[in-house]
Amino acid sequence: MAIDPTGVNQPGVRSRLSLLMALVGSAIADRGDEALRATGGLDAMDYMVLAVLDESEPGSQLELARLCGSAPGKIVGILDQLEQRGIVVRERDPHDRRRSIVRLTADGRTVLEGADAIVEGVEAELLADLTADERGQLHDLLRRIDVSRTVA
Amino acid sequence: MAIDPTGVNQPGVRSRLSLLMALVGSAIADRGDEALRATGGLDAMDYMVLAVLDESEPGSQLELARLCGSAPGKIVGILDQLEQRGIVVRERDPHDRRRSIVRLTADGRTVLEGADAIVEGVEAELLADLTADERGQLHDLLRRIDVSRTVA
DNA sequence: TATTGTTATACTCTATAACTATA
DNA sequence: TATAGTTATAGAGTATAACAATA
Numbered sequence: 372m373a374i375d376p377t378g379v380n381q382p383g384v385r386s387r388l389s390l391l392m393a394l395v396g397s398a399i400a401d402r403g404d405e406a407l408r409a410t411g412g413l414d415a416m417d418y419m420v421l422a423v424l425d426e427s428e429p430g431s432q433l434e435l436a437r438l439c440g441s442a443p444g445k446i447v448g449i450l451d452q453l454e455q456r457g458i459v460v461r462e463r464d465p466h467d468r469r470r471s472i473v474r475l476t477a478d479g480r481t482v483l484e485g486a487d488a489i490v491e492g493v494e495a496e497l498l499a500d501l502t503a504d505e506r507g508q509l510h511d512l513l514r515r516i517d518v519s520r521t522v523a
Numbered sequence: 524m525a526i527d528p529t530g531v532n533q534p535g536v537r538s539r540l541s542l543l544m545a546l547v548g549s550a551i552a553d554r555g556d557e558a559l560r561a562t563g564g565l566d567a568m569d570y571m572v573l574a575v576l577d578e579s580e581p582g583s584q585l586e587l588a589r590l591c592g593s594a595p596g597k598i599v600g601i602l603d604q605l606e607q608r609g610i611v612v613r614e615r616d617p618h619d620r621r622r623s624i625v626r627l628t629a630d631g632r633t634v635l636e637g638a639d640a641i642v643e644g645v646e647a648e649l650l651a652d653l654t655a656d657e658r659g660q661l662h663d664l665l666r667r668i669d670v671s672r673t674v675a
Numbered sequence: 676t677a678t679t680g681t682t683a684t685a686c687t688c689t690a691t692a693a694c695t696a697t698a
Numbered sequence: 699t700a701t702a703g704t705t706a707t708a709g710a711g712t713a714t715a716a717c718a719a720t721a
Contacts, residue, residue, distance in 0.1 A: 383575030383590045387639070388658065389551050389646045390574055391665040393567070394592070396548010398670040399541050415545070422542055423535030432680065438535045440546065442713070447681060469679040469720045487539070494541045500667050506540065509664045513543040515652050518550040584703065594690070599704060621697045621702040 395497075402493045411486045416441070418490065420449055421483045424459065424475050431470040432461075440518075458482050547649075554645045563638045568593070570642065572601055573635045576611065576627050583622040584613075610634050 384390035404415035413421075419439050429435040436446045450473060453459045458479035464470035475483065498506055536542035556567035565573075571591050581587040588598045602625060605611045610631035616622035627635065650658050 383577075383579040383581075384571070385666055386578060387574055387642070388662045388665070389555055389642050390571060391662065393548045393552040393555070394670055395665050395668050396545045396552070397592070398668075400545040400548070403541055403545070419536070419542060422539055425535075426538060427535040429535075433678085440549070443680075444682080444714085445712080467679085467721070471680070490539070490541050497668060497670070497672065499672065500669060501664065505664060505667075508660065510540045510543065512653065512657060512661045512664075513540070513547050514537055515657075516547050516550075516650060517652060518546055518649070585701090595703070596691085596705080597689075619698070619702085623703070 399494065399497055402497065403490045406489050406493045407486060410489050411482070413482070413486055416445075416449060417453060418483075418486050420446070420453065421458070421475065421479065421486065424473060425480075425483055429473065430464070432473060435473055453479070551646065551649055554649065555642045558641050558645050559638060562641050563634070565634070565638055568597075568601060569605060570635075570638050572598070572605065573610070573627065573631065573638065576625060577632075577635055581625065583616070584625060587625055605631070 384394060400415055403418070407413045407415060407418055411418075416439070419441075420435070423429065423435060423438045427438055429438055432446055432450070433443055436443045439446065450459060450461065454461060457476055459473055460476055461471045461473055464472050498509075501509065536546060552567055555570070559565045559567065559570055568591070572587070575581065575587060575590045579590055581590055584598055584602070585595055588595045591598065602611060602613065606613060609628055611625055612628055613623045613625055616624050650661075653661065
């Protein structure tokens, strides 16, 4: 039996925006993770770290962890593996030798581009029912949500 | 130091729609879960189950599990607790005594309404930068994404 | 004394597969 | 023999706090 014979998706949570957001977010995360593992040799968290390094320049591992929404202790193992594979490098900040400046290598940038292509493929499939214009609207709306806002 | 002095949110993932979807979905899930636990005595998964029961009529626990995107074995414990608290009831299907029909009780419906209010509060806070119209657009776009689509 | 990165420990969560009852 | 619900177990994943180096 098909889940959705009548064209109704997400049966059971359609009227609740929060649940839709959580469900769609989890769907893209799960599928992206699966595709990356199968094709790219990374996982979703690796990809997040690389994307953050591509778009920001965190001044320390702690800041990187915060930008990734991850605990400092979790980043360590991820970076260990990425560094071992030549995808990132850690350099000590000369002004404060406690800090590690993490950077993408040239190889790392190539790996990230491949990962982007894989993730965009998954994304195109999940968003197949939306026009390019609508995907742009979705992107713009999500960009305007401040996930760092403190809960009152 | 503020994360976002220039109005730029989600630094590090802004250009990647998939990561934004995953990040925003995870943010609302985490905050909803926290608020529900603190105020409502439920967690996010409990809320999902109740919402699915409210909007659908699953003919078995297996179907309920599928609608919740959860493993059958996970639903058991959740329903045990919800049933113990009088929020749901399990009845054997008279046509097939292997199946459990799960239903919200009247009390359960009241609990769900309270949970909806809590979650909507969290949602309003997270989406504070969007107008009511834009929240409607977001809802409509997400509704049109078919998370049950099979990965090719 | 405070902060950065790291490590170790304990805890939670989850997936898996057996098991019972019913079909 | 197959399916629905349940239970038990092992394994993965995570949070927490202690630790060493630097400020």
